[in-house]
Amino acid sequence: MKSPVPVVCAIIVRDERVMIAQRPPDKKLGGLWEFPGGKVEPGETAEAALHRELHEELGCTVCITQALEPFAHAYPWGSIELIPFLCELTAESAEPHPHEHTALAWVERSQLQAYELAPADVPLLTVLI
Template identity: 45%
Template sequence: MSRKTSGLLLVVAIALVDGEGRVLVQQRPPGKPMAGLWEFPGGKVEPGEIPEAALVRELTEELGIEIAIEALAPIAFASEGLGERHLVLLLYVAHTWEGAPEPRHASALRWVRPAEMRGLAMPPADVPLVDALERLL
């Protein structure tokens, strides 16, 4: 089976895990695609950028936190069609960072256990990552 796409969209995301084993999720703001859904923080990888550097940049922009590339560990990926494009989402996990996350580009933030994520409305690409995260934690 051959499927064509006009391009790949490479996105990175993070499962920030606190000392209680909870993971940070953010709610997409009104006016954005998939508004109101809960997702792992992250964003697009820009041309010429490595995924880990993109994630460090996105976390500073979105949450106001600093994180070292060495603190990032890749754990899973998802692949999802988005109309003419195709999304590849790389999920990393981290247990250490500097600063308190704040919702700079989201409606809200929540700390939840991986099992609780099953009750949240999430983008289609995020849903299969919950299984991988639950096995890891």
């Protein structure tokens, strides 16, 4: 059995709102919303992967405020180990732009349940709400 693929995600908080990103329709889990991030490359730390992915996907920089407990999630095509981080945009960061997503939304924590989230991200709602 293959080891879970390590995947980082950023829960970016600004003014009591959390940013979520909508996956493109032509990708796995297309149309679902997620906390942005991506796979950790071999030899890369989770923190370095988070900064790289956010720069590539959103063109922004963050400061990590808290590392949350990683957990495993099994999809039909394979398992991931999700490594979540609470973050804030840095003062010098550009405004996030959806380079690899269909849309971005800043959502009040209490409203996150109204969005159809990627299944691996759903357990994070218990931490956020």
